[in-house]
Amino acid sequence: MSVIFKKTKGLTDTPFTYCPGCTHGIIHRLVAEVLEELNIIDRSVLIASVGCSVMSYEFFNCDAVQAAHGRAPAVATGVKRVRPDSIVFTYQGDGDLASIGTGEIVQAAHRGENITVIFVNNAIYGMTGGQMAPTTLPGQVTTTSPYGRDTHLQGEPIRISEMIATIPGAAFVERVTVVDPLTIRKAKTAIKKAFEVQLRNGGFSMVEVLSSCNIGWGLSPVDSLKFIKDKMVPYYPLGNFKDKGVQS
Amino acid sequence: MAKILMKGNEAIAQAAVSAGCEAFFGYPITPQNELIEYMAKYLAKNNGVFVQAESELAAINMVYGAAGAGARVMTSSSSPGIALKQEGISYCAGAELPVVIVSVSRGGPGLGGILPSQADYNQATRGGGNGDYKVMVLAPNGVQEATELVRKAFELAEKYRNPVMVMADGIIGQMMEPVEINPEPLPPVDRPWAAEGQRGRAQRNVVNSMNLDAYKLEQHNRDLQAKYERMEREDVMYETVQTDDADVLLVAYGTPSRIVKSAIATLREQGIKAGLFRPKTLLPFPSKQLKAAAQGKQFVLVAELSLGQMLVDVKLAIEGTVPVHFYGRTGGVIFEPSEIVDAVKSHRKGD
Numbered sequence: 233m234s235v236i237f238k239k240t241k242g243l244t245d246t247p248f249t250y251c252p253g254c255t256h257g258i259i260h261r262l263v264a265e266v267l268e269e270l271n272i273i274d275r276s277v278l279i280a281s282v283g284c285s286v287m288s289y290e291f292f293n294c295d296a297v298q299a300a301h302g303r304a305p306a307v308a309t310g311v312k313r314v315r316p317d318s319i320v321f322t323y324q325g326d327g328d329l330a331s332i333g334t335g336e337i338v339q340a341a342h343r344g345e346n347i348t349v350i351f352v353n354n355a356i357y358g359m360t361g362g363q364m365a366p367t368t369l370p371g372q373v374t375t376t377s378p379y380g381r382d383t384h385l386q387g388e389p390i391r392i393s394e395m396i397a398t399i400p401g402a403a404f405v406e407r408v409t410v411v412d413p414l415t416i417r418k419a420k421t422a423i424k425k426a427f428e429v430q431l432r433n434g435g436f437s438m439v440e441v442l443s444s445c446n447i448g449w450g451l452s453p454v455d456s457l458k459f460i461k462d463k464m465v466p467y468y469p470l471g472n473f474k475d476k477g478v479q480s
Numbered sequence: 481m482a483k484i485l486m487k488g489n490e491a492i493a494q495a496a497v498s499a500g501c502e503a504f505f506g507y508p509i510t511p512q513n514e515l516i517e518y519m520a521k522y523l524a525k526n527n528g529v530f531v532q533a534e535s536e537l538a539a540i541n542m543v544y545g546a547a548g549a550g551a552r553v554m555t556s557s558s559s560p561g562i563a564l565k566q567e568g569i570s571y572c573a574g575a576e577l578p579v580v581i582v583s584v585s586r587g588g589p590g591l592g593g594i595l596p597s598q599a600d601y602n603q604a605t606r607g608g609g610n611g612d613y614k615v616m617v618l619a620p621n622g623v624q625e626a627t628e629l630v631r632k633a634f635e636l637a638e639k640y641r642n643p644v645m646v647m648a649d650g651i652i653g654q655m656m657e658p659v660e661i662n663p664e665p666l667p668p669v670d671r672p673w674a675a676e677g678q679r680g681r682a683q684r685n686v687v688n689s690m691n692l693d694a695y696k697l698e699q700h701n702r703d704l705q706a707k708y709e710r711m712e713r714e715d716v717m718y719e720t721v722q723t724d725d726a727d728v729l730l731v732a733y734g735t736p737s738r739i740v741k742s743a744i745a746t747l748r749e750q751g752i753k754a755g756l757f758r759p760k761t762l763l764p765f766p767s768k769q770l771k772a773a774a775q776g777k778q779f780v781l782v783a784e785l786s787l788g789q790m791l792v793d794v795k796l797a798i799e800g801t802v803p804v805h806f807y808g809r810t811g812g813v814i815f816e817p818s819e820i821v822d823a824v825k826s827h828r829k830g831d
């Protein structure tokens with residue numbers, strides 16, 4: 233019998249701790265497959281952040297440094313600067329990257345740090361039980377916006393990819409999602425390009441992935457994917473925002 | 481080697497790179513700017529890494545990453561900046577990373593002032609990060625000793641896999657003194673735990689401070705405590721000056737201890753036998769040694785450029801066996817020897 237599909241070497245055998253229906257798992261697999269295909273597992277260093285993916289160092293089959301909430305791009309800077317031949321990537325949620333860690337992400341992009349950022353935007357704080365994030369949609373109900381996000385008091389959601397793309401040091405910025413086979417393929421292509429930018433010392437690369445949080449959103453897994461397509465994508469358009477053309 | 485005249489901040493930087501510091505991450509703040517400027521100039525030309533971080537918060541997290549990847553690394557700052565570093569220091573302690581932090585302290589609280597102070601004793605020895613952790617704290621009394629203790633800080637950080645802070649008051653940072661800096665790099669130390677990419681290594685390395693298993697986390701904390709106890713057994717440093725025949729024991733650290741030495745000379749000229757006990761490690765604090773030195777004295781007088789922070793450790797050490805008095809100036813004001821002389825006299829029985 234011939235093997236037609238097997239788990240990528242980029243992941244360990246540790247079972248994921250993510251809720252059933254959450255798309256963190258798909259994103260993990262895509263990143264891990266890219267590490268394997270580019271043959272860089274052995275020199276990669278994951279910077280795990282604080283959020284549902286805090287334990288991602290248990291899942292990615294490479295060295296890892298677990299960072300404080302929001303600080304992953306600074307930690308990645310430290311690793312990459314002293315070990316420039318390592319492939320360094322952060323894996324961060326939207327609370328981590330778009331709220332407490334805005335300083336670190338903007339300045340890492342500004343310095344053109346040669347790192348890759350996987351930014352998982354699920355429009356909510358999943359780990360702490362579904363509180364509002366800067367990315368929470370207008371009117372969206374969360375435990376800290378129980379009457380729906382009021383844009384007069386809580387602002388309009390922040391579009392990180394568009395903002396980062398304006399920074400000269402950013403070489404590659406793309407927003408993708410993982411709601412069906414087509415978008416999953418496109419997501420993987422973008423992730424691969426982002427790592428290729430780093431392999432060519434091209435500067436800062438980031439892929440924003442619109443992801444689900446069915447538990448935090450109070451929706452079924454199927455309805456969560458519909459929520460991404462119908463509600464998130466119109467506000468957070470998919471596509472490339474910056475490509476300095478440094479990948480092959 | 482001939483001595484050269486150097487500003488404290490620059491001498492500290494040179495001592496660090498001479499000891500083998502490969503990477504520096506910092507943010508400008510007075511009175512330590514010459515230190516990061518020296519690093520910027522030197523490391524770029526000597527295969528080192530220098531990054532001017534966007535904040536002290538980012539700087540300490542860069543240090544965490546660089547140390548995690550196995551580099552010999554340092555950061556420096558002053559009071560409000562050290563305050564911002566506390567989160568990262570706790571992470572470094574939790575993940576057991578060897579890092580060196582230089583604190584050139586100034587007057588507080590808040591933005592405070594830019595003149596020298598010792599009001600960050602509690603910040604250094606108690607810290608503001610979360611958890612049951614300790615940072616080793618070394619306190620030099622001048623530029624020469626600062627260069628020696630910075631070197632020592634790398635050695636100790638690597639021996640214990642723990643953050644080590646060098647507490648240099650703003651006087652040391654800003655004054656010039658003749659120094660001789662050890663040019664020998666410290667021997668490289670194996671870091672089999674470093675996360676720098678697996679590169680054929682059998683196990684995966686993870687630099688981490690998280691553990692959701694309470695029993696395992698408790699054990700980790702017990703292991704850390706065992707390390708702190710070892711520091712106390714093996715690496716307490718202090719100096720005593722004319723303590724044996726003294727009736728009065730003065731306790732001071734850092735550059736103010738030199739002012740206290742002048743006061744002791746004056747007191748002795750006036751027939752008052754005073755001596756000095758100077759902690760060189762503020763953590764671990766030389767408690768046993770201080771208690772022994774204080775026995776039989778009329779009283780102990782603690783002199784600090786703060787309103788009484790080390791005072792608490794002195795009292796804990798002496799355990800009520802001898803009366804403990806205090807004299808301090810703060811906010812950037814530096815006491816004169818005559819103030820210490822007067823303070824001693826005011827507490828003398830019958831004077």
Ligand SMILES: Cc1ncc(C[n+]2csc(CCOP(=O)(O)OP(=O)(O)O)c2C)c(N)n1
Pocket residue numbers: 282283284285301324325326327328329354356357358359360365
């Ligand atoms: C300094 C600090 N503040 C707050 C927290 C608590 N905390 C843990 S996870 C988290 C939210 C993470 O949300 P996000 O980045 O969106 O990731 P998700 O859990 O949704 O994947 C918060 C606030 C913390 N660990 N550290």
